[in-house]
Amino acid sequence: MLNINVGILGLGTVGSGVVSILQQNAQDISIRTQSNIAIKQVLVLNPQEPQKITGNFTLTDKADEILLDPEIDIVIEVMGGIEPARSYIIKALRNGKHVITANKDLLALHGQELLEIAKEEGRDLYFEASVAGGIPIIAALRQSLAANRITKIIGIINGTTNYILSAMADQGRDYQEVLAEAQKLGYAEADPTSDVEGLDAARKLAILASIAFNSRVTLADVYVEGISRITRADLQYAAELGCTIKLLAVGKHLDEGIEIRVHPAILPKAHPLASVNGVFNAIYVVGNAVGETMFYGRGAGSLPTGSAVVADLIQVIRNIAAQATVTMNCSCYQQLPIKKSSEFVTAFYIRLLVKDEPKVLANLALLFAEANISFASIIQKPRENKEAELVLLTHPCREGQLQEALNSVRAYNKVLTIHNVIRFETDAQ
Numbered sequence: 001m002l003n004i005n006v007g008i009l010g011l012g013t014v015g016s017g018v019v020s021i022l023q024q025n026a027q028d029i030s031i032r033t034q035s036n037i038a039i040k041q042v043l044v045l046n047p048q049e050p051q052k053i054t055g056n057f058t059l060t061d062k063a064d065e066i067l068l069d070p071e072i073d074i075v076i077e078v079m080g081g082i083e084p085a086r087s088y089i090i091k092a093l094r095n096g097k098h099v100i101t102a103n104k105d106l107l108a109l110h111g112q113e114l115l116e117i118a119k120e121e122g123r124d125l126y127f128e129a130s131v132a133g134g135i136p137i138i139a140a141l142r143q144s145l146a147a148n149r150i151t152k153i154i155g156i157i158n159g160t161t162n163y164i165l166s167a168m169a170d171q172g173r174d175y176q177e178v179l180a181e182a183q184k185l186g187y188a189e190a191d192p193t194s195d196v197e198g199l200d201a202a203r204k205l206a207i208l209a210s211i212a213f214n215s216r217v218t219l220a221d222v223y224v225e226g227i228s229r230i231t232r233a234d235l236q237y238a239a240e241l242g243c244t245i246k247l248l249a250v251g252k253h254l255d256e257g258i259e260i261r262v263h264p265a266i267l268p269k270a271h272p273l274a275s276v277n278g279v280f281n282a283i284y285v286v287g288n289a290v291g292e293t294m295f296y297g298r299g300a301g302s303l304p305t306g307s308a309v310v311a312d313l314i315q316v317i318r319n320i321a322a323q324a325t326v327t328m329n330c331s332c333y334q335q336l337p338i339k340k341s342s343e344f345v346t347a348f349y350i351r352l353l354v355k356d357e358p359k360v361l362a363n364l365a366l367l368f369a370e371a372n373i374s375f376a377s378i379i380q381k382p383r384e385n386k387e388a389e390l391v392l393l394t395h396p397c398r399e400g401q402l403q404e405a406l407n408s409v410r411a412y413n414k415v416l417t418i419h420n421v422i423r424f425e426t427d428a429q
Contacts, residue, residue: 002035004317007066007097008042009088010079011059014102014129015042016052017306018076022313023055029310033317041066043079067091074316076309077101078129086110093121098325100312102129102305108203108219111210115330124325126312131204132157132281134304135297136311141211141285142331148287150212153251154425157204159279159299160188160195161227161247165264166277169235169244175228187279197226198247198262205249209260212285213253215336217260223341225263234351234420237379237391238266241349244274248425257337259344265425266349342400347376347424349393352409353417356388360414364392367412371405373397387416393424 008015019039022029030036039057043066047059066072067088075092077099079085085106092099099118101107107114107130118125128138132155141150156162160182167178179196182188194200202222209217227247238245243266252259267274272294276282281299286292298304319325354360365375379391394402402421409415 001030002033002317002321004033004035004037004074004320005040005072006037006313007040007069007072007075009063009066009075009077009085011042011044011051011053012078012080013302014078014305014309015076017302017304018078018309019053019055021303021306021310025310029314033314034321035317037313037317040072041069063088063091067097068095072097073320074098074100074313076313077103078309079103080105082106082109086114089114089125090117093117093123093125096121096123098124098126098316098320100126100309100316102127102309104130104200104203104207108206111207112216112330112332119330122325124316124319126316127207128312129305129308131207132283132295133297133299133301134307135281135283135295135299136308137208137283137295138211139311140293140295141208145285145287145290145293148289149253150285150287151253152286153205153208153212153249153283154273155201155205155208155249155281155283156246156273156276157249157281157283157299158195158198158201158247159281160192161198161201162276162281163187163279164196165227165230165235165245165247168230168232169239170277172232172236174232175230196228198224201247201249202262205251205260205262208249208283209251209258210332212251213258213334213336214331215258215334216332217258217338221260221338223261223263223344227264229420230264230422231420234349234422237349237351240379241266241377241393243268243424245422246273246276248273250425253336254339256343257339259339261341261344263423265346265423267425271425342398342403344399345396346399347394347396347426348402349391349420349422349424350406351389351391351419352415353383353387353389353419355414355416356382356386357414360388361390363412363414364390364409367408368392368394368405370408371397371401373401373405389419396426
């Protein structure tokens with residue numbers, strides 16, 4: 001039996017989950033790894049303060065007591081943030097330790113650097129928990145689907161926004177009301193910007209796309225829109241069209257390069273992701289050999305995320321036993337071009353308020369036709385004061401074409417307001 005000593009950086013939500021799983025499932029994990037695993041030290045802000053969970057380990061507020069300890073084999077980083085987490089991981093790798101992290105922010109910005117250092121030092125760097133909590137999507141992409149050329153990833157990978165949009169759709173409530181409820185329940189942070197503006201999902205997509213398409217994608221490469229402009233009216237119209245609205249993370253490997261985007265999207269209710277509600281996550285992956293696959297589960301939380309961390313720990317221990325480390329580090333052997341947003345091709349939902357007069361709809365159709373855009377369907381509802389609300393659903397077109405048409409629409413004096421423009425994601429694109 002191997003004797004493995006572990007140091008943990010952080011004992012918050014995820015760190016507590018890791019410790020709890022290692023304690024509850026100790027016998028099974030020991031048999032599966034043929035090792036005795038001991039948590040030796042845990043880094044906390046104040047060792048004197050009571051912690052959520054206790055165990056047969058010591059607490060320290062000095063990172064070097066873990067990073068420089070020659071008896072510690074594996075360091076688990078679950079403290080989050082960029083610094084000092086980046087410096088701690090580098091120091092751990094430079095001092096011969098394998099590292100497991102759940103830090104999506106850090107990997108989206110500095111993943112290449114950290115993976116290269118791990119390779120230089122002959123150490124493993126695993127990060128399953130950085131995307132979609134307990135869903136084993138990174139392992140699936142790197143191992144189970146490794147025989148495929150992945151052509152598409154479409155995911156709901158932020159539980160906060162999915163909870164908000166699900167509640168708005170199911171209960172007919174307004175965005176601000178549901179956001180306040182999500183904050184009260186702990187599903188949204190006091191400052192929800194990262195979630196509701198799509199940044200959290202964009203970081204996760206950068207990690208997934210880098211692995212799936214074997215080409216480096218950073219946060220700066222991801223086109224991002226959030227959900228703050230989605231209204232109850234938009235969800236009601238989507239329902240009339242037999243659809244719903246989700247915050248989607250979309251990655252596509254096309255002949256001309258890779259397309260990487262995060263934004264609200266209208267989905268037909270027949271789409272596999274349309275029924276993913278509440279705080280759950282799901283990732284739809286298409287490979288040229290396997291076809292369509294989908295991964296579903298809890299995308300956050302102490303035990304689901306801790307489960308992914310401990311799964312990485314088990315694999316690293318198996319690697320150590322087999323003397324086969326650095327088995328799953330950087331796989332970005334290509335440099336594929338990133339498509340510009342003006343070249344994205346989707347259908348579009350456009351909701352606008354116009355004067356309810358003859359020829360207005362015909363003139364709008366002409367303005368779109370001049371940009372070579374046609375309509376798949378139109379909804380018109382009269383309003384007060386001789387006004388009408390229109391919902392235009394286009395056939396797929398380039399985003400550059402749409403912007404050209406919208407510039408003309410904004411200049412048309414019969415158009416009072418363009419309320420919203422939302423992409424429509426179909427399987428045909």
